[in-house]
Amino acid sequence: MHAIAPPPPISNELVLTESRTMRAQTIGRTDALDKVKALAMLPDSLHVTTEMAAAYYEVDTQAIHSLVRRNRDELEQNGMHTLQGAELRAFKVETGGQGDHLFNGVRTLRLFTRRALLNVGQLLTESQVARRVREHLLNVEQAVRPQAEPRQLPQAKRLPPKTFRQAYFSDVPEGRFFRHLYSHGYLLDQRNQRKDEFGNLTKDGFRHGHPKAGKGDRFFQLPEVMYVDANGRLRGRAVVRPDRIQDLVEQLISEGLRHNPSITRGPSRLALTASESTEVVDGYRITMRRGA
Structure with missing residues (x-):
């Protein structure tokens, strides 16, 4: 029997930008967005646009566009999607017509769910708001970690x-x-x-x-x-x-x-x-x- 020491505190929020495993582990804690800063959403209360995501993280829209190009698959898995044509028209109807003035002349509209917006914060390195979001996620992760108990080491574990x-x-x-x-x-x-x-x-x-x-x-x-x-x-x-x-x-x-x-x-x-x-x-x- 070997006693396994509890893991040390996570001291660097950049672990989230570098580890997709850690991002997946914390992606469900979307309440971090409201804990860090007031979040304005579209009239459906479910989505934000690229411009709104940029405003939340206090960066220009080009930073969001660049992030999407590099991480499109992961962001789409977490709810980012693009509307156009009939889908965009239906979305305007779903927002009770309030979207008409918001999206006037827009032919395609990229939307982020709260989960996708949190994913942006996990990845965005040039934003102080994103850094605070990551710190909050890791602080919560540290607080809920179960204390390790003595146990027998498995026969084969995580081979280098x-x-x-x-x-x-x-x-x-x-x-x-x-x-x-x-x-x-x-x-x-x-x-x-x-x-x-x-x-x-x-x-x-x-x-x-x-x-x-x-x-x-x-x-x-x-x-x-x-x-x-x-x-x-x-x-x-x-x-x-x-x-x-x-x-x-x-x-x-x-x-x-x-x-x-x-x-x-x-x-x-x-x-x-x-x-x-x-x-x-x-x-x-x-x-x-x-x-x-």
Whole structure:
């Protein structure tokens, strides 16, 4: 039995801009918008426009447009949508005709739900209001965290990519393995993007090795406990999601990586079934499934 220490307080609100996992964890707390600043909404009391979002966060509309271009999929998942044609006309009717003067001459109208507007605040770095929203979200998150209780460590938990490679793809050279993760959309590649003390680009970027949005988020996540570096930034490299280890093995096999013989008979057999054995790799207890 091992006692697990409670996680340290989250001290940097930028963790929300960098971690989609943390954004998803706090996106339901839309009351943060009203806690930080009075929010004006359209007559339907459900939406705001791009201009209203910009006014709330005290930035120009171009900042909102740029944010939407970079994060369209995530924002749409959280309720952002665009109306035009019949949908726009119907929306004007739903607002009791009050929308006629608001949207006069408008052919397309982008709307943000409260959830989507909160998502903007999670991502927008050039707004002091957004920073206060993120701080509020993290303060609430810290307050509701359950106290950790002593428990037995699980056999396999959040493998770092290096350990994952050793367990399942040890025949693949480490350099090639990581190049594959970078080039196939799993992890961010920020090698040699920061200058060292001599002005040479030899240091990794602050988000090097973090999961990429979309494909990377499906298989990787940031560690539960991160640390703050000398510049006040949260640091930590991605780990494999514990419930996606098998899925990631199968995905990488389908992409042509040579798997360990003990995993499966060949790339055409992706179901990892039959007998199991347990090995310890770099201090992690790994369950190895052998093909039938």
